[in-house]
Amino acid sequence: MFENLSERLERSFKVLKGQGQITEINVAETMKDVRKALLEADVNFKVAKDFCNRVKAEAMGQNVINSVEPRQLMVKIVHDELAKFMGGEQAPFNVDGNPAVILMSGLQGSGKTTFSGKLANRLKEGKKKKPLLAACDVYRPAAIEQLKTVGQAIGVPVYSEPESKDPVAIALHAIDEAKKTGCDVVIVDTAGRLAVDEEMMKEIKNIKDAIKPNETLFVVDSMTGQDAVNTAKAFNDRLDFDGVVLTKLDGDTRGGAAVSIRAVVNKPIKFVGTGEKMGEIDAFNPNGMADRILGMGDIVSFVDRMQQQYDENEAKKIEKKIRENKFDFNDFRNQINQIKKMGNLKSLASMIPGVGKAIKDIDINDDAFKGIEAIIDSMTPYEREHPEIMNGSRRKRIAAGSGTRIDEVNRLLKQFDQTRKMMHAVTTKNPMKMMRGMRR
Ligand code: GDP
Secondary structure (H helix, E strand, C coil), rough: HHHHHHHHHHHHCCCCCCCCCCCCCHHHHHHHHHHHHHHHHHCCHHHHHHHHHHHHHHHHHHCCCCCCCCHHHHHHHHHHHHHCCCCCCCCCCCCCCEEEEEECCCCCCCCCCHHHHHHHHHHHHHHHCEEEEEEECCCCCCHHHHHHHHHHHHHHEEEEECCCCCCHHHHHHHHHHHHHHHHCEEEEEEECCCCCCCCHHHHHHHHHHCCCCCCCEEEEHHCCCCCHHHHHHHHHHCCCCCCCEEEEECHHHHHHHHHHHHHHHCCCEEEEEEECCCCCEEECHHHHHHHHHEEECCCCHHHHHHHCCCCHHHHHHHHHHHHHHCCHHHHHHHHHHHHHHHHHHHHHCCCCCCHHHHCCCCCCCCCHHHHHHHHHHCHHHHHCCCHHHHHHHHHHHHHHHHHHHHHHHHHHHHHHHHHHHHHHHHHHHHHHHHHHHHHC
């Protein structure tokens, strides 16, 4: 995402390359380009102008020290101002209380239901919370079904009253249900309309007044550009929400929404959604986002997502198995699932600094694992636990069963064997030392 904006900015910075100092003339020229880039990325006109004036003022006040080029200095100034513009620090998210209540608002199709699931999953996996999802869309029976499907996929209960037409009562009952069943977070998914309308606003305001949520989140599709800003303003005027969720920041979404929404409603962006899978959620990080806009990658979000998915007990179990040389194909299959749970491979890889631009036009998809998974799935349980018994006829059967060729099966077995030996050697030598080294 944001490739267009970051590419443009990069180009405009090139004008400054090799020049000895930041002068009014070259700043003005660069800023013209920066402003154009921001407008093209759908940043609100006034916001872009305001931003450029801030950068200009900042840049003019700075002396270029010998060790930095003006271009580097400008990148840093634009980066820091951009991060400041988007809120500076990562905004806190309050899930204290028993139960804590989170209210979701936004237009239909913005991604509320999907995000409710992602948030529940994140709280369950990362914070060891016990969430309950509440279905308060009383207009579309399909909406209740959709939330139930999401709940089932992540193992989170869903409270609904299909016969009721009173969303306020459903939300209150859901909170009672949470107290009864020991759930400590209630995520209330509400009805959206295709456009802002008075009735919807009244309804969600009534729900908010009745349930007094810890957090009211406004969910918005970042692909809707300027409209996203207008919708955010309309919701904020009525609802005074606590934070914004920007969805669909995957693909070639223009990044302007992140910059302008923050500036126009003056509320923090708290989360971003980057895909349809449950793992594709990140805490919004203004610094990381500024890095990303400027093509520096977003290593902070990457680490954040890794931590969310990292299961310490599982890791210890695996380490023990490796040490005892018992790492088998079941473990291997689990590891693949873990990686897949983290979401789209390309979006993960693009978070690594320098990689995003390089892989922009390369097609990386999750099918990369398909052949390997098929081969493992065609093994018998005994074979998966005892990879060493794999003789010629077993290999032939597995190739036929998985629709692969025998040389692909051979290659996987060989790689698995080598990896296992290497892991075993490394872990048995001095695991503590190795871990310490990795953390540095
Ligand atoms: P709701 O009407 O606000 O509840 O919206 P939904 O949760 O039903 O989402 C609408 C559509 O957007 C669905 O097809 C979702 O799969 C899709 N969607 C939601 N979040 C994302 C996201 O972060 N990225 C992408 N690519 N699609 C998303």
